Structure formats: structure tokens, C-alpha cells
Amino acid sequence: MGKRFYEINVAGCKRKLHVINLNDEIAIAGFIILGDIELTEKTAAALAAKAPADTEVIMTAETKGIPLAESMARHMGLPYYVVARKSIKAYMENPLVVEDHSITTAGKQILCLMDDDIERIRGHKVLLVDDVISSGGSISALENLALQAGGQVIGRFAILAEGDAAKRHDITYLEELPLLKAE
Numbered sequence: 419m420g421k422r423f424y425e426i427n428v429a430g431c432k433r434k435l436h437v438i439n440l441n442d443e444i445a446i447a448g449f450i451i452l453g454d455i456e457l458t459e460k461t462a463a464a465l466a467a468k469a470p471a472d473t474e475v476i477m478t479a480e481t482k483g484i485p486l487a488e489s490m491a492r493h494m495g496l497p498y499y500v501v502a503r504k505s506i507k508a509y510m511e512n513p514l515v516v517e518d519h520s521i522t523t524a525g526k527q528i529l530c531l532m533d534d535d536i537e538r539i540r541g542h543k544v545l546l547v548d549d550v551i552s553s554g555g556s557i558s559a560l561e562n563l564a565l566q567a568g569g570q571v572i573g574r575f576a577i578l579a580e581g582d583a584a585k586r587h588d589i590t591y592l593e594e595l596p597l598l599k600a601e
């Protein structure tokens with residue numbers, strides 16, 4: 419069978435996404451901003467324009483959220499952003515750790531923060547950002563981490579809301595992405 423594609427238009431960027439079967443029933447259109455500067459910059463600018471003016475720190479999770487968070491922080495004139503990591507590194511003292519369940523990764527995952535990042539969050543207004551919100555597992559793990567670090571979550575932002583996530587009223591996103599039938 420030939421490759422399947424799903425075409426998307428977001429923040430003025432048209433992209434043909436590869437459709438990948440997740441299991442026998444469900445397929446996703448893989449939305450990858452890593453390495454795509456125009457897509458990262460334009461979606462970050464569009465999300466930054468919607469961000470609450472009182473945002474003090476942007477927080478994201480490894481991996482695909484990183485360039486988006488960096489670009490949004492630049493657009494918003496913020497000096498730092500915080501990245502929740504997926505594994506504890508040797509240089510992370512006293513890490514804060516939560517469990518994370520994601521639609522694209524099998525098995526248990528963790529998200530963790532190191533002390534410097536905990537300090538950047540404690541007592542501050544935090545805007546959570548990710549590339550895609552789908553089952554909501556990752557953004558909710560990120561929120562747990564922000565709360566445990568003493569932050570106040572003032573928004574949950576994503577470029578795309580996938581499947582049922584598009585019905586959520588507690589997230590802000592640019593476009594919807596359907597879950598597809600596996601072929």
C-alpha cells in the first residue's frame with residue numbers, strides 16, 4: 419500500500435503529514451515541528467499572540483515542545499523557559515518526578531525537573547505549552563509537575579488539539595487534528 423498523508427494548514431503553513439498506524443484501529447498524522455524553522459516560528463508567534471499578558475514562565479516537556487517554547491519565550495520577551503525532562507540526568511540534584519502517559523509512547527514515562535527550574539517556577543505564573551495535546555496525559559503530567567514545584571498554571575497551550583482534545587475548553591490551540599482510522 420502507498421504512503422498515506424494528511425494535509426494541514428496551520429499559522430499560514432501547509433504541511434503534508436505522514437499517517438502512521440498506532441494499532442489495528444487508530445492512526446495518527448505525525449506532526450513534527452523539529453527541524454522545521456518556518457513552522458516553529460509561525461506557530462510560536464501565533465500562540466504568543468494569544469498568551470496571557472501576565473505570563474511569567476513558559477514550561478514545556480521534552481522533546482518536541484522545546485523549539486516551540488524557546489520561540490514563544492523570545493516573542494514574549496521572557497528570559498527563560500523551563501523544560502521538563504524525560505529522564506533524570508547526573509547533573510540533576512533533588513529532581514522532582516511525576517509519571518506521564520502519552521499516546522505516542524508505549525509504557526510508563528516520567529517527567530522531571532531539576533532545582534534551578536523548580537526555582538524558576540516556584541511562586542510564578544506558568545504557561546504550559548506543547549506541540550500536540552491528544553489524550554491529555556502529557557499536559558496533565560506537566561501540570562502536576564508545575565503545581566508540585568509551587569507554580570500557578572495560567573494556561574495550557576498547544577499548536578494542535580488531536581481527537582477529543584479539540585472539545586476541551588481548558589486548552590488553547592491553533593488547529594484541530596483528527597485521529598484517523600488505521601488502514
Ligand SMILES: Nc1ncnc2[nH]cnc12
Pocket residue numbers: 446447448449450521522550551552580595
Ligand atoms: N499526531 C501527533 N503527531 C506528533 N506528536 C503527537 N503526539 C500526540 N499526537 C501526535
